[in-house]
Amino acid sequence: MENSRTVKKGDYLLIDYTGKFEDGTVFDTTSKEKALEAGIYEEEKGYRPLFFRMDAGQVIKGIDQGVLGMKEGEEKTLIIPPEEAYGEYKDYLVQKIPLARLELQTPPEPGKRITTPGGREVKVLNSTETSATLDFNHELAGKTLILEIKLVSIVK
DSSP: OGGGOBOOTTOEEEEEEEEEOTTSOEEEESOHHHHHHHTOOOGGGOOOOEEEETTTTSSOHHHHHHHTTOBTTOEEEEEEOGGGTTOOOOGGGEEEEETTTTTOSSOOOTTOEEEOTTSOEEEEEEEOSSEEEEEOSOTTTTOOEEEEEEEEEEEO
């Protein structure tokens, strides 16, 4: 029976998802409608199902583990702790760096994200005329994620 196929390691999958924080705030989705509803719509995003290979390290561990055994069309809510998502928040990844090392002439604005000379996107926590305090943690580090997912298809 075609619709009785279940996800196995190594399968290629298409999933739709909506990611929320524990307080219900939506931070990401593959649904244009849900993005508009949550006020996070970005025109250039191109809302479509996420394509990935199961158990190949292409998505966070919590998604890989959560989709195993799902059937096409099945929907499920995953509660993913930080250690199965983007890791714990690490204080040592907050660093004060001279503007010269960042190749910046003017102090970056706190709250903004900048790209370091090494190509890493980081959040600016604070800045002075000579340095900037940057957070090198992933923006979702330390957070429990709630993912509502639907297995659109197992791709042959």
